[in-house]
Amino acid sequence: MNQLLDQARLRAVNLPSSVWSPTPRTLRRWALAAVVVNAGITVTGAAVRVTGSGLGCPTWPRCTPDSFVPVAHPEISPVNMAVEFGNRLLTFVILVVGLACLVAALRLLPRRKDLVRLAWIQPLGVAAQGLWGGLVVRSALNPVTVSVHFLISIGMLAAAVALHTRAGEGDGPPEPLVHRDIRRLGFALVAAVAVLLVAGVVVTGTGPHSGDAVASRFAFDIETVARIHADVVYLVVGLTFALVFALHITRAPAAARRAALTLLGVELAQGVIGYVQYFLAVPAFLVGLHVLGSTLVWICTLRAVYALRSRGPLESTADARDALGSATARA
Structure with missing residues (x-):
């Protein structure tokens, strides 16, 4: 148990460096995290629906007309409000993971444009989901808006899988x-x-x-x-x-x-x-x-x-940095 706790502490300490000084392996881990959280919010979204909590927070971006967080409301069950608000909070987790993917892709040396493009989809997708989520609430859960809400998550999931795959392979055709x-x-x-x-x-x-x-x-x-x-x-x-x-x-x-x-x-x-x-x-x-x-x-x-x-084997980080240094020196 102590060994597991020590490993967890070490990973927590290394999280900032995995974003700011990434390797292809750590970028891949962040991409895998994006896959997990994007898949997770589809399941929590289903939980919101099957528990009748879709309008547990009846306004957007606030949860209630007077508050961004749940407060007692005579017409809304506290359970429904908690379920819907919890699903909204998960959006921030996806945003943090998406930003981590983007920063890691931007900081990776040598920079790979394809990884940066794929990483951009995560935070932009969260922004699109947030705005569309407001339309879902304001349309009183119209099935068209709810369906598109799910399909946007599916698109973000595809981008996360692509990022995870591309980060673990070479850059050849x-x-x-x-x-x-x-x-x-x-x-x-x-x-x-x-x-x-x-x-x-x-x-x-x-x-x-x-x-x-x-x-x-x-x-x-x-x-x-x-x-x-x-x-x-x-x-x-x-x-x-x-x-x-x-x-x-x-x-x-x-x-x-x-x-x-x-x-x-x-x-x-x-x-x-x-x-x-x-x-x-x-x-x-x-x-x-x-x-x-x-x-x-x-x-x-x-x-x-x-x-x-x-697309060929992934070049090691050391080799990639040496190649980048040689190219810079020749320039």
């Missing part, structure tokens, strides 16, 4: 590790999963968990949209199975095969959760679990596609 048709299959899979996520938010916006009694719903038949969603699930699983099979018979690199198998496993688990929640009339707990599953499917899909190509 992408070299395919598999046949071009397999890569095309991977791209088709990403597109299908994106469609699946959109179909999922339509089902959510039509279903029973609106976030508040006054919130409107999509005027669709829930049975119809659920079946469309299921059809897209079959397409995604079919494409994933095809990818796993193609990688196996072509003896693709082990990392690519593992990534595809992991994706298939996550999809099957997600499918089980989806069917169980449907037949149990969409219980709140399983809704949150299903949202977590959807973010994991998205992350694993992106990881599987990135594993189909290589």
Whole structure:
């Protein structure tokens, strides 16, 4: 236990240097933190919705008309207010992590423009989410605004996964590790999963968990949209199975095969959760679990596609600094 505490203290002490004097490894860690917190807020957002806390803070940017923090309000449950305010606070965690990614990318030597561009998406995405969150509240949880709120998080999650991947590889042009048709299959899979996520938010916006009694719903038949969603699930699983099979018979690199198998496993688990929640009339707990599953499917899909190509090995920090010093001296 003491050893674990000492390690935790050492990491806390090293946090500032990991941002101000970063290495590719520490930047990758911050990118992984961005992946975790962006995935986390999708789950807490689902918790806000299934607990009916979407208007627990009825105004924006304040929580109540008179205060930025929760205060007793005769028309709002303290629990609902605490849940919604807690979700708002998590936005600041994402902002801190996003700024850490950006500063680390800017301070990394030699500077890599692609990493800086990807890192910028995190704080800018938080700003966009904050402004859009105000529209969500002012529209009384209109399902269109709520859906876009989730999809912005999915976009930020994709950027964080890209940053994590790129920070751990070289800066050369992408070299395919598999046949071009397999890569095309991977791209088709990403597109299908994106469609699946959109179909999922339509089902959510039509279903029973609106976030508040006054919130409107999509005027669709829930049975119809659920079946469309299921059809897209079959397409995604079919494409994933095809990818796993193609990688196996072509003896693709082990990392690519593992990534595809992991994706298939996550999809099957997600499918089980989806069917169980449907037949149990969409219980709140399983809704949150299903949202977590959807973010994991998205992350694993992106990881599987990135594993189909290589940009070469990552140059060591020492070598990179020496190269930068030599280039400066020649200049």
